[in-house]
Amino acid sequence: MHAGYAIRAPKESELPAVVHAVNEAARSHDPTAAARTDDEFRHVWAQLDTAYDVRVVTGPGGAVCGYAELSAAAAGGRIFADAYTHPAHLGAGIGTALLRWMEARATEMAPGVPAAGDAAPVALVNHVLLDGAADRMLRARGYRRTRIHLRMRMALGGPPVAPVWPDGVGLRACDGTPEDLRRVHACVEEAFGDHWGRVSRSYDQWAGDLLHDGFDPALWLVAERRGRIVGAALCREREVEGHVAGEVGQLGVRREARRLGLGRALLLASFALFAERGAGSVGLDVDSESLTGAHLLYERAGMVTTAGIGRFELELPVADGARR
Structure with a gap:
């Protein structure tokens, strides 16, 4: 990251600043993205070990300008990542720093994650908007796109x-x-x-x-x-x-x-x-390859796709001496 930026575990008092940064990041790429709330993040943080599995990036002056979290599925061999960079701080290396942290931490977590099968590897999963900087960065680091979800909305x-x-x-x-x-x-x-x-x-x-x-x-x-x-x-x-x-x-x-x-x-x-x-409107997310053709049902009802979201997965090695 550029000089003046730092990555660390969050403080509880920073939760509102995190919510603001996340919402600004999401809306900068898709104006129809629904705003997250303090209550939602408070609920998520209560289920995570924020000292290990959550990170914020602060910029010059100490303002929160980046965020990432990791959570392991109860089964299925997947660790889910979520990360954001405030649009005013793009180009400072925040996304790369957060991705490196997520990959390193997920590798530590992998031995404790129930696998999908005896020989199935544990994978780190990121969901990002298609055809953007995050999409290109994940592909460059060896992630494989496994699914596309559609964000759909309709005015009422x-x-x-x-x-x-x-x-x-x-x-x-x-x-x-x-x-x-x-x-x-x-x-x-x-x-x-x-x-x-x-x-x-x-x-x-x-x-x-x-x-x-x-x-x-x-x-x-x-x-x-x-x-x-x-x-x-x-x-x-x-x-x-x-x-x-x-x-x-x-x-x-x-x-x-x-x-x-x-x-x-x-x-x-x-x-x-x-x-x-x-x-004023109603929205939803749907699998583009739904077995029941749900996305076609929504289109016939008048909903239109506002964004494509790719699911990208990276197979993780098993780390020796995993900490937790």
Whole structure:
């Protein structure tokens, strides 16, 4: 890095500055990127060992201008990385420094990460926008692109299209009780069971990821048939370009209820819900090679792709004398 820049573990008091730097970095590449919140980062940091697995870069004067974190999947042999450089500090070598740290730390972590199979190597995973500087840097360091995800969005205006529900299917909001949340979890786990790269999550793991500050059960739509949840759209409110926006975090339909139009109905119901709440747009991320053709469903509903995000993986060597 250039003179005056330093990389170190973060201080708890720096969390708001980290959130600001991350949001500035994300929006500089894609204005439709949803803003992250202090509560989200506070939740993430509570699950990580920030002394080892999180780094900030400070610039001349001490301001936070770079950020990176690492987290290991519960299974599947993957360590996930996330890193950002404030746009005002591009060209100072921050991205390279953070990437080197992530690779070194991930190599230390690798022996403790459950592998996908007996002979499968542990890999470091980065998600970056396609055809940009980060994409080129990862390729130059030997990363292999394994998947492309699409960020899609649609403006909300005018009367929403009314969903058509399959016979015998009714819609309601999750009631937020532990019993209902467990039923939603079971539905989502089954619905995404054949998703590429999917790692199953226990209820506690799932709840730990989703049920924190900002969770609103009224935004979780569930479709039932004969008392059984057969589909769900797990939504939340976000902020995009300074305005309230909706996000469909997960939309899944059990196999027994597919090809009946239920996915489209849940999507349209989500649009209507956000329109009622005054959101100006709604967005989501989707696998470009979804086995169910989800991205095509979203296109037919009026959503457009605003960014392509590549998943890049680097196989890691096993380090001797790993620290943790």
